[in-house]
Amino acid sequence: MSKTGRLAWSLWLAGACTPQALEPQAAPTSQQASAYVAAPTCGPAAIGPLHAVLPDDQVLGMMEIDVQALQRSPVFRDDAALLEAEAKEVLDGMKACGVPLAVVERVVVGFDPPGNDLVLGIQAKGVAQPKTLDCLGRVAQKATGKPAWTRTTAGCTTTLDIGGEAKGFAVGQDVLVVASRSLADAVERGTMPPFAADESAECEMHYGWQDDLRLDDEQKQRLRAWADAGAPEGDPATAAPIEPPPSVALTEVDDHLEIDGAVTIGGTQDRFLCFSLDPGLTEDRYLGALQIVPGNDRIVHHVLVFVDDDGSTADLPGPDGSYPCSGGGLQGDLIGAWAPGMLPTRTPEGVGMPVPAGARLVLNVHYHPTGAGDELDDATGLELDWLDERPAWAAQLALFGNGQGLLPGPNDDGGPQFVIPPGASDHTEAMLMTLPANIPEVRLWEIGAHMHYLGVDMIIGVRRHGSPGPEEECLLHATRYSFEWQRLYA
Known part of the structure; x- marks a missing residue:
């Protein structure tokens, strides 16, 4: 030819x-959706069927947080301490429910269509059947003085691909009270939104990127101020409309x-x-x-x-x-x-x-x-x-x-080798x-x-x-x- x-x-x-221990990451979010960080922010998110964990629930969509990689980390205790500082209400609720972070294998978040309620499920070591974390909401309510999560509304995000379409979740206002600080911290650290192309002292970029998900400084400051103020809901009547995300197909x-x-x-x-x-x-x-x-x-x-x-x-x-x-x-x-x-x-x-x-x-x-x-x-x-x-x-x-x-x-040793020596930290x-x-x-x-x-x-x-x-x-x-x-x- x-x-x-x-x-x-x-x-x-x-x-x-x-080589380095995995850093705890917030679940994916979108600056256009409210958020759905209502579970431990401790691992990468992946799409999978919710019925594998909660077989009796029909759901519109779900998120699965895989924390096994975190548990394999040799500095798991340090990571747990960081989570303790950034998502304390959630971790306290898990402990009260008898599922401390050390035994967690995966957490799922989804919707129960009949009541359109947020559904949390967990699978843990030594637990024969997956549990729905009903008590986690009660513990969070006690800590914040508000119901933790009751009603939810459908939302959208560009970071998840469910069934070939860009779909996601926007949870109720009360969930955001629990998650807002972790959300703002993740954005400031650069771990959310997921975008690995960075400018640095070692790399001066001459061009921009298409579909750049990162927030600018002014957006980050607004998000931090909102989180520090307790994630106020504001007046829904004057809220800006949420634009639908671009199709990933x-x-x-x-x-x-x-x-x-x-x-x-x-x-x-x-x-x-x-x-x-x-x-x-x-x-x-x-x-x-x-x-x-x-x-x-x-x-x-x-x-x-x-x-x-x-x-x-x-x-x-x-x-x-x-x-x-x-x-x-x-x-x-x-x-x-x-x-x-x-x-x-x-x-x-x-x-x-x-x-x-x-x-x-x-x-x-x-x-x-x-x-x-x-x-x-x-x-x-x-x-x-x-x-x-x-x-x-x-x-x-x-x-x-x-x-x-x-x-x-x-x-x-004796020539170029693609080998990481045992015990090397850098x-x-x-x-x-x-x-x-x-x-x-x-x-x-x-x-x-x-x-x-x-x-x-x-x-x-x-x-x-x-x-x-x-x-x-x-x-x-x-x-x-x-x-x-x-x-x-x-």
């Missing part, structure tokens, strides 16, 4: 840096492709399975946008999308529609990636991802079992938006890291990737950092040799990297 002569890259770097979809079959994931071992999808192209085309749709988000850890240029993967799938990803090489480009929290891939104006005639699209799916029995995936797929004309630039997603271009470090790895001279002009339009659980800080920059622009330039500094914040920055 004759590709467009210029290349635009979406860059996603992976590596590992300083593609607005224009030309093709929807799904895996052909059903796979069962059980046991305790992760699996990497590939699926070959046929877009039915009879001529070369360019993608302007794509969205990866996980069929079962309880087990889909992440997904990569490759172009199989000659369609040779068509014969590889077995009876369940999958084949081991080690079972066939691919010569085509990586054009898409998904992990929880990532937005659809959209190319800039005049840029497209090339897919030749007769090509197939291969989904490389990492499945992570729940450990609680078999789970089925029969619906993971792709939504595609094709360009009508040949663009000026061809787009490609490049993954750099995992030892590529690894530079020597102070703890290496460790840095550096990599330098050199682009081949035969690559045409390249422009970068999207970038991200990925370090799994141990990395906490990453700086990504470019060194130019004879091209326009500064000789050295910082592109991204993820000063508060979190595994839960999987997104690219444009």
Whole structure:
């Protein structure tokens, strides 16, 4: 295929840096919604079915706070002390209910539609059945002099994706009295809203970011003043209207492709399975946008999308529609990636991802079992938006890291090693990737950092040799990297 002569890259770097205990984080919120931090603010939030914890309740939506990672932290007591200072009413209520933080495995927050009431559930070590924390509200009422949470109203937030739409919760005024201080603290620390691209002394940014979730100084000051005043409700008659959040789904979809079959994931071992999808192209085309749709988000850890240029993967799938990803090489480009929290891939104006005639699209799916029995995936797929004309630039997603271009470090033994020494409290790895001279002009339009659980800080920059622009330039500094914040920055 004759590709467009210029290349635009979406860059996603992976590596590992300083190991550090996880910092307690507030549950996701939105400056447009009221809040729904009515549970311990001690871990990353994830979407899952509420009926797994509260099977007798039908809910409109839910939030699950996973605190297992916090419990694994070697400095758990220090983290608990911080929570004690920032969310004391909630922790006191948990203790009164007989569920201290040390035994908590997960907390869920949802809505009971008949009364539209906020429902809290908890699963704890040594507790055979999940509990609804009825007494937590009574304890919070005693501390604040107000009912803790009774009625709730539907709201919205851009930080959660439930059922493919941007939905969320705005809880009643009395919940905000309990949560307002933690909410303001989280915003001031920069742990909320979830946005890892930062300016710093080491990284002076020359450009802004699209879809920047961060609050400016004036907004932070207003939030702090409101929290310090006891979270006054104000006059609802003069309240500004809450604008609906932007959709996280593609607005224009030309093709929807799904895996052909059903796979069962059980046991305790992760699996990497590939699926070959046929877009039915009879001529070369360019993608302007794509969205990866996980069929079962309880087990889909992440997904990569490759172009199989000659369609040779068509014969590889077995009876369940999958084949081991080690079972066939691919010569085509990586054009898409998904992990929880990532937005659809959209190319800039005049840029497209090339897919030749007769090509197939291969989904490389990492499945992570729940450990609680078999789970089925029969619906993971792709939504595609094709360009009508040949663009000026061809787009490609490049993954750099995992030892590529690894530079020597102070703890290496005999040569560059990607190894964190036992007991190290501060460790840095550096990599330098050199682009081949035969690559045409390249422009970068999207970038991200990925370090799994141990990395906490990453700086990504470019060194130019004879091209326009500064000789050295910082592109991204993820000063508060979190595994839960999987997104690219444009």
